[in-house]
Amino acid sequence: MNAVIENLPRFIEAFGMTLWLLATSGVCALIIGTVIAAMRISPVPSLNVFASVYTELLRNTPLTLVLFFCAFVLPQLGSRLPYEWAAFIGLTLYTSPFVAEALRSGINGVAVGQAEAARSLGLGFMQSTTLIIFPQAFRMVIPPLINVLIALTKNTSVAGGFFVFELFSAAKELANANGNAVIAILLAVAAFYLVVTIPLGILSAHLEKKLAVQR
Amino acid sequence: MSASVLFDTPGPRTRRRSRIASVIVVVLIAAGLAWVVYTLAQPRDSSGITLPGYFDASRWDIFVLAELWVRIGGGLLATLQAAAVAAAMALVIGVMFAMLRTSVHAAVRIPATIVLEFFRGMPVLLMMLFILLVASTGAFWAVVLALGVYNGAIIGESLRAGLAALPRGQREAGLSLGLTRLQTKTFIEFPQAFRQMLPVIIAQLVVLLKDTSLGYIVGYNELIRTTMNNLGSSVGNRYLFSLFLVTLVIYLAVNLSLSAVARRLARRRSPGKILAKDQITPTASISALGAPTGNPEDRTTE
Numbered sequence: 399m400n401a402v403i404e405n406l407p408r409f410i411e412a413f414g415m416t417l418w419l420l421a422t423s424g425v426c427a428l429i430i431g432t433v434i435a436a437m438r439i440s441p442v443p444s445l446n447v448f449a450s451v452y453t454e455l456l457r458n459t460p461l462t463l464v465l466f467f468c469a470f471v472l473p474q475l476g477s478r479l480p481y482e483w484a485a486f487i488g489l490t491l492y493t494s495p496f497v498a499e500a501l502r503s504g505i506n507g508v509a510v511g512q513a514e515a516a517r518s519l520g521l522g523f524m525q526s527t528t529l530i531i532f533p534q535a536f537r538m539v540i541p542p543l544i545n546v547l548i549a550l551t552k553n554t555s556v557a558g559g560f561f562v563f564e565l566f567s568a569a570k571e572l573a574n575a576n577g578n579a580v581i582a583i584l585l586a587v588a589a590f591y592l593v594v595t596i597p598l599g600i601l602s603a604h605l606e607k608k609l610a611v612q613r
Numbered sequence: 614m615s616a617s618v619l620f621d622t623p624g625p626r627t628r629r630r631s632r633i634a635s636v637i638v639v640v641l642i643a644a645g646l647a648w649v650v651y652t653l654a655q656p657r658d659s660s661g662i663t664l665p666g667y668f669d670a671s672r673w674d675i676f677v678l679a680e681l682w683v684r685i686g687g688g689l690l691a692t693l694q695a696a697a698v699a700a701a702m703a704l705v706i707g708v709m710f711a712m713l714r715t716s717v718h719a720a721v722r723i724p725a726t727i728v729l730e731f732f733r734g735m736p737v738l739l740m741m742l743f744i745l746l747v748a749s750t751g752a753f754w755a756v757v758l759a760l761g762v763y764n765g766a767i768i769g770e771s772l773r774a775g776l777a778a779l780p781r782g783q784r785e786a787g788l789s790l791g792l793t794r795l796q797t798k799t800f801i802e803f804p805q806a807f808r809q810m811l812p813v814i815i816a817q818l819v820v821l822l823k824d825t826s827l828g829y830i831v832g833y834n835e836l837i838r839t840t841m842n843n844l845g846s847s848v849g850n851r852y853l854f855s856l857f858l859v860t861l862v863i864y865l866a867v868n869l870s871l872s873a874v875a876r877r878l879a880r881r882r883s884p885g886k887i888l889a890k891d892q893i894t895p896t897a898s899i900s901a902l903g904a905p906t907g908n909p910e911d912r913t914t915e
Contacts, residue, residue, distance in 0.1 A: 441620060444635040448642055458868035460826035462837055463861060470841070471857050474850070475653070513618045523620045531619075548734075555736035559830030566738055573746055584743045588735050595734035 401579035402586045405572050412568035413590050415482070419554040419564060420594070423489035424547055430490065431497025438502050453495040461556050464488045469560040485557035489550065496546045504539030505531065537609035544602035551594050565590055653854075667854050675848055676855070688839025689863060695753060695835060696822040699760035703821060706765025707814075708803070711772035717794065732766040737824055741831045752833035756825060764821045771813045775806030812879035819871045823864075836860060 402409070437449035456464070468484035479487070508531050516526035558566030569587040573580045623631060654666040665671050675681055713725035732740075740759035744750055750758070779802055787797030807814075828835040834843065840860045845853055 441623075442631055442634045442638060444638040444642070448638065454869070455865065458823075458865050458872065459861060460823040460837070460864060462826035462829050463857075463864060466829075466837065466841060467857060471854055474853055476657070510618060517618055526619060552734075552736040555738045556827065556830070558738070559827075566736065566742070569739060569742060573742070580746050584739065584746070588731075588739060588743075591736060591739065592731070592734045596730060599730070599734065 399579075399582055401572070401576040402582050405576075405583075408568055408572065409565075409586065409590065412563060412565045415562065415564040416551075416554050416590070417594075419482075419485060419489060419557060419562070420547070420551050423486050423493060423554075424550055426486075426490040427493035427497050427546075427550070428543075430494040432501060434494060434498035435501035435505070438498065439505060449498070453498055456491060456495045457499075459492075461488070461492050461553055462559070464492045465556055465560050481561040485554075485560060485562045489553060489557065492553070493546065493550050496549070497543065500542040500546055501535075501539055504535040504542065507538050508534045540609060541602045541606040544598055544605070548595050548598050548602070551591065551598070555591075664851075672851055672855050675852055676859070681844065681848075684844060685836075685840055685859070685863070688834065688836040689867075691833070691839070692822070692825050692828075692835040693867075695756050695760070695825045695828065695833065696818075699757045699764070699825070700818050700821055702757065702761030703764035703768055703818070704814075706761060707768030707772055710766060710769025711776065711803075711806075712798065714769065714773050715776055715798070729766050729769060732762055733770070735763075737763045738827050738830060741827060745831055752828065752831055755831055756828045756833045756835075760821055760824055764817055764824075767817055768814055771810050771817070772803075772806055775810040776802055778809065779805055812875055815875040815878060816872070819868060819875060822871065823868060826864075836863065 434449045434452060437445040438453075440446065465485060465488040468479075468488035469481055472479065472484060477484075512530055512534065513526060516530040521529065554564060555566035558564050558568075558570070565587050569584055572583045576583060650668075654668045656666050656669070657664050710725065710729055713721055714729060716722045716725070737759050740763060741755045744758050745752065745755040748755075748758075776798075783801055783805065784797055787801040788794070792800070825835055826837050829837040829842070832838075837860060840856045841853070845856055848856075
């Protein structure tokens with residue numbers, strides 16, 4: 399326990415990096431994912447194909463390989479980004495297709511009668527999507543999006559294997575330095591992760607119940 | 614395509630406009646790709662020395678060596694081995710967790726819930742490190758045990774959701790026939806829940822396969838570690854990009870074929886009449902593509 403308290407500043411520093419990765423790549427993945435989802439439902443076929451190829455490619459590549467590319471292959475190609483930014487790019491790329499899929503399944507989840515009703519009232523494409531479908535899809539999309547963010551929180555740990563000092567690398571470093579307190583240190587790191595993931599999980603479950611549309 | 618409810622069947626003018634937009638997008642994407650390929654293929658100056666482009670033969674000539682492919686095959690085999698053992702473990706643990714979590718006794722249910730939440734909220738990588746340092750089992754078992762427990766927790770949750778979605782009559786019928794609660798659960802409810810959730814479970818197993826790559830970080834010689842680390846250092850940095858592309862293609866081939874199996878199972882799934890109105894997945898689709906809904910992968914955790 400002493401080892402944990404003595405190294406508290408180091409833990410906080412690492413936790414800060416984890417939160418930074420979560421916030422920046424979370425926001426960027428939400429933006430890119432929304433664009434991809436919009437492409438996926440757009441009437442232009444080539445945009446559809448591009449979006450689905452992007453989604454399938456990234457979803458079937460292990461995160462380790464994506465981060466490896468950003469950390470080791472990109473410098474070979476001439477990039478001079480620090481490892482933190484490489485990890486940020488990798489996590490953003492990896493998370494964006496999951497965001498897109500969550501959004502798409504939310505839109506698909508709106509009952510088809512809603513769209514038919516809107517169309518039969520004479521609303522156009524823009525009107526029926528923005529006034530009828532998106533407001534309903536939005537509620538269904540929030541819990542899955544939170545789950546994507548929870549997964550991202552856990553995935554930031556992989557960046558620890560690529561020279562970013564966040565919670566996982568802190569666990570490794572401090573466990574090596576304090577051989578007699580390995581369990582305490584690892585449990586402390588787990589607690590830091592749980593502080594983020596469990597409240598998010600509770601929030602997601604709560605919203606799912608609250609926002610459920612009665613049909 | 615024409616079945617979309619969101620917009621009218623396009624007339625000649627809209628069709629023309631959409632075709633033009635399509636062509637523009639295709640040209641833009643092709644130009645982008647061509648630019649990337651062209652840039653990579655250019656020889657580059659690096660502090661006075663001219664390095665050959667990335668598609669130059671001198672960066673690919675090692676791939677004719679049979680020995681190299683034997684080593685890559687060994688890496689792939691190690692990945693598949695770890696994934697297979699961990700998948701078997703995850704299924705067993707998943708069934709166990711689902712049983713414990715749906716128990717009628719609060720003394721069983723509540724601790725099981727807490728343990729489950731703990732495992733679900735923690736990164737797999739941290740679990741691997743924990744097993745590696747505390748149990749000192751060696752890298753293989755660290756990877757396998759961590760993946761088994763983590764994915765077991767997630768499969769357990771989805772099985773629980775499957776149990777909860779069953780009509781109550783199933784359980785009541787079992788109990789009224791004189792089966793005990795445990796018998797009802799194992800012989801009546803579980804087989805149905807398992808079948809209902811099969812696509813989700815298989816999609817989660819694809820995730821598990823992808824996650825074996827974390828072995829790279831904890832020192833298990835799986836595919837990425839074999840190609841990028843071991844081979845990368847023995848043949849030199851000039852082949853790093855080529856090796857990366859080969860690794861990527863292998864992973865995509867394995868994962869895409871597994872995902873295809875999952876998708877076919879999802880389509881073939883016929884839950885039977887009892888469940889028809891209790892489908893967990895939404896059945897209506899208003900996407901322009903009319904894409905199949907209830908894609909199993911939508912509901913997995915990465």
